[in-house]
Amino acid sequence: xxxFILLTALVTLSSAQxxxxxxxxxxxxxxxxxxxxxxxxxRFNGKGYYFSWAxxxxxxxxxxxxxxxxFCRQRCMDLVSLETSAENEFIxxxxxxxxxxxxxxxxxxxxxxxxxxxxLQPLHINGWFxxxxxxxxxxxxxxxxxxxxxxxxxxxxxxxxxEALQGGAPENCLAILNQFYNDGVNWHDVACHxxxxxxxxxxxxxxxxVRFTNPNIRI
Ligand SMILES: [Ca+2]
Ligand SMILES: [Ca+2]
Numbered sequence: 533x534x535x536f537i538l539l540t541a542l543v544t545l546s547s548a549q550x551x552x553x554x555x556x557x558x559x560x561x562x563x564x565x566x567x568x569x570x571x572x573x574x575r576f577n578g579k580g581y582y583f584s585w586a587x588x589x590x591x592x593x594x595x596x597x598x599x600x601x602x603f604c605r606q607r608c609m610d611l612v613s614l615e616t617s618a619e620n621e622f623i624x625x626x627x628x629x630x631x632x633x634x635x636x637x638x639x640x641x642x643x644x645x646x647x648x649x650x651x652l653q654p655l656h657i658n659g660w661f662x663x664x665x666x667x668x669x670x671x672x673x674x675x676x677x678x679x680x681x682x683x684x685x686x687x688x689x690x691x692x693x694x695e696a697l698q699g700g701a702p703e704n705c706l707a708i709l710n711q712f713y714n715d716g717v718n719w720h721d722v723a724c725h726x727x728x729x730x731x732x733x734x735x736x737x738x739x740x741x742v743r744f745t746n747p748n749i750r751i
Contacts, residue, residue: 560602562738564746567608572734576622582609582732585630594727597705600636601663604732608739608751610664611638612731620679623731624717627710634722636730638664639706641691641721656691660706664735681709681718691721701725 571587572580582604584590595603597611604610614620614637627635642652642659652659652668660669670677672691680690688694696702703721707728710717743751 557598559598560606562608562742563606564742564749564751566606567739567742567751568749570607570609574622574626576619579734580609581612581623581734582607583626583630584729584731585632594729595636596727597636597640597724600728600730601638603730605735605738607732608735608742609732610735610738611636612733613638613662613664613667614679615662615665615667617679624708626731627708628717632710632729634707634709634712634728636728637706637708637719638662638733639669639719640724641702641704643702643704656693660691664733679719681713681715681720683713683715684720685713690719693721695723 570580571582573583573586574581584593584600584603590603601611612619612623612635614623623635626632639660640663642655642661647655647659657671657673658668660672661667662669672678672680682689684690684692685694686692686697691703693703701723703723705722705724707720707722707726708717709715709720709722712720739751742749
């Protein structure tokens with residue numbers, strides 16, 4: 533088990549959350565009724581988690597990264613952020629137990645307005661963050677502090693931006709892949725348009741906001 537710890541610092545990327553995505557689509561707002569009725573399949577450290585394969589309404593579905601975020605955010609959740617090795621192992625164990633090939637997380641390479649900030653340079657090392665919590669990941673070259681795979685489609689350690697190098701889309705989103713390249717269950721940078729099952733995690737900011745604006749709803 534890789535024992536990466538929370539060496540990350542809070543970053544102020546809040547405006548980035550509401551940047552239009554390359555496709556022109558935007559993040560959706562939480563829906564109070566959906567927040568109140570959200571399915572919680574597991575709890576870990578006091579937070580609820582939703583696994584798309586564990587819900588009869590979404591089992592077998594695969595969505596692109598932004599659609600995954602929007603599904604979660606409508607329910608006061610967001611794609612999962614793996615800030616500690618304990619949480620990472622918790623999520624990975626569910627992927628393995630259920631024989632899931634891959635999932636989306638909230639991990640994202642900063643690639644929009646404001647990403648020229650000095651502390652994010654060079655982007656391929658210091659530009660990754662958990663969008664759900666607006667928290668930076670450890671540098672990608674600090675291999676004991678993250679769970680990037682040591683291999684991938686072209687045999688290189690992740691993140692490798694392989695699809696862009698081969699003339700395709702940039703690999704700006706973070707997925708966990710389960711033995712996809714016979715490389716274990718680890719993090720990969722993947723182009724955000726790919727479709728995958730997803731895992732949501734309760735989002736305290738969205739829950740607080742909806743509780744505050746809808747005092748009559750129990751969430
Ligand atoms: Ca988390
Ligand atoms: Ca990759």
